[in-house]
Amino acid sequence: MSVATAPGTVSATSPAARNLLLLRIAAWTILGAPLAWGVYRWFWGDGFGFDPVEEMLHYSGLTAVWVLIASLAITPVRRWTGFNALQKIRRLTGLWAFAYATMHLSVYVTIDQWFDWVLIVEDLRERPFILSGSAALALMVPLAVTSTKGWIRRLGRRWVSLHRLVYLSAGLALLHFWWGQKADLRNAVIAAAVLAVLLGARVWWAVQKRRRAA
Amino acid sequence: MTKRSWDTIPESEVTPEEVYLDRRQFIAAAGVAGAAAAALTPEGIAAAVRTVRAQRGASQEAQEYTWGAEMQDELSSYDLVTGHNNFYEFGTGKGDPARYSGEFRPRPWSVEVSGEVNKPGTYDLDDLYDPSWIEDRIYRLRCVEAWSLTIPWRGFALRNLISRVEPTSNAKYVAFETVYRPDEMPGQNRRVLDWPYVEGLRIDEAANELTFLATGLYGRDLPNQNGAPLRLVVPWKYGFKHIKSIVRIHFQETMPPTTWNLSAPQEYGFYANVNPNVDHPRWSQATHRVLPGIRRTDTLMFNGYADQVQHMYAGMDLARWY
Numbered sequence: 001m002s003v004a005t006a007p008g009t010v011s012a013t014s015p016a017a018r019n020l021l022l023l024r025i026a027a028w029t030i031l032g033a034p035l036a037w038g039v040y041r042w043f044w045g046d047g048f049g050f051d052p053v054e055e056m057l058h059y060s061g062l063t064a065v066w067v068l069i070a071s072l073a074i075t076p077v078r079r080w081t082g083f084n085a086l087q088k089i090r091r092l093t094g095l096w097a098f099a100y101a102t103m104h105l106s107v108y109v110t111i112d113q114w115f116d117w118v119l120i121v122e123d124l125r126e127r128p129f130i131l132s133g134s135a136a137l138a139l140m141v142p143l144a145v146t147s148t149k150g151w152i153r154r155l156g157r158r159w160v161s162l163h164r165l166v167y168l169s170a171g172l173a174l175l176h177f178w179w180g181q182k183a184d185l186r187n188a189v190i191a192a193a194v195l196a197v198l199l200g201a202r203v204w205w206a207v208q209k210r211r212r213a214a
Numbered sequence: 215m216t217k218r219s220w221d222t223i224p225e226s227e228v229t230p231e232e233v234y235l236d237r238r239q240f241i242a243a244a245g246v247a248g249a250a251a252a253a254l255t256p257e258g259i260a261a262a263v264r265t266v267r268a269q270r271g272a273s274q275e276a277q278e279y280t281w282g283a284e285m286q287d288e289l290s291s292y293d294l295v296t297g298h299n300n301f302y303e304f305g306t307g308k309g310d311p312a313r314y315s316g317e318f319r320p321r322p323w324s325v326e327v328s329g330e331v332n333k334p335g336t337y338d339l340d341d342l343y344d345p346s347w348i349e350d351r352i353y354r355l356r357c358v359e360a361w362s363l364t365i366p367w368r369g370f371a372l373r374n375l376i377s378r379v380e381p382t383s384n385a386k387y388v389a390f391e392t393v394y395r396p397d398e399m400p401g402q403n404r405r406v407l408d409w410p411y412v413e414g415l416r417i418d419e420a421a422n423e424l425t426f427l428a429t430g431l432y433g434r435d436l437p438n439q440n441g442a443p444l445r446l447v448v449p450w451k452y453g454f455k456h457i458k459s460i461v462r463i464h465f466q467e468t469m470p471p472t473t474w475n476l477s478a479p480q481e482y483g484f485y486a487n488v489n490p491n492v493d494h495p496r497w498s499q500a501t502h503r504v505l506p507g508i509r510r511t512d513t514l515m516f517n518g519y520a521d522q523v524q525h526m527y528a529g530m531d532l533a534r535w536y
Contacts, residue, residue: 049298049308049309050294050308053508123498126493129497183474183477183478184302
């Protein structure tokens, strides 16, 4: 951050900068906690139980879904609470969601399917459950790639349009989550309800904006 | 030990008797020294089971160990068998049954035998079977979720009970029902499934030599989380057919409804035979994990028990009757 006191910027030692630093530290701590807990479980904890592959799949997948939902919660929460600094950790949250989804896929490809590409392709072709999850992650790839400052500058307005893909990705991720449940849909219902509120808020704002413009 | 028709493991893979006896003597000796400490570990329990057998007469042991002795070394640990369960009456997590089944009272227990039989009645569990029927059998258990365990059950062949109650010629199917006690089974307070849990077999399946009613495992009474005090064991079928805590056995002419089939008919059929060629809509059944391992193993037709059961399905389209 620039130390020069151009209009609109703050000095590194100002309270605003200190608060932002604290916010970033808090965000990294919260977002990294599931990973740290997973590493702890593996080396010093329960080793992910009697069926470690299944449990690692569940754990990484559940974390990915909730971090993705958290990234979509930032804008609505900022608008409802006026806590504008939250916007500064939105990109970080999205990238962590992508990281957890990638870990989830990695568990599936490595110690679940053992790189058996024939089986993986069969899974993709025959099972909407697998296809929905894979598509959700695939849609996150361009978003992660274009999350740098350079890409934001280069794409301009188109960056915003491109990043609306996250809504589709979240919908597919939720479908994957839903289909992954055997009979107990409680967790999937909770996630779906939260996601519905977050996406519904955006629809509401868009309608309001159009009404005002008209 | 007599070679039985269902003993599919080649003779060459069976532990030579002298090695087996040697090991048992060693275990028995070690057992004296460390019994108190070892008894609490799964290995200790396995050793204790073997020691008890070693102390009994050889002829009785041969009769007792009618099935699966050669799988002794593949046994899933006691902790695994009693800590990783699907028993939704106590919760949907694998650890929930062990965690939340402490309030369950498996005694006193009675079982109603009804329907198309000459000798219907409500039997106290101790009167339901003759003590001479009790035997130990080691069976593989293949869950529909593509994992497996190998479990030393104690119990009796269902065919013994069937002969005793004398089914009529109208008895084409056998229906089973789990107890409904929401006060003791917290999972029953949520309608995740349609309670009480019900299951069924065709009469020839029920009378098959493999079909077993377990009253114990690892030489002990069944723990609550494993379906105390009486559960079905059908090793060529997926785990969800193994109905637990049975209170009713009903003989009837029509195919009975089954809980998972009611819940998701396109995913779980009445037969539920282990079949690597017929996939679950959401995952392949061609392989499974032998827990607690992470490598996949090829799933065998009828879970490796084809010689004993495939004759019952001759001419049936098993992709249709999944």
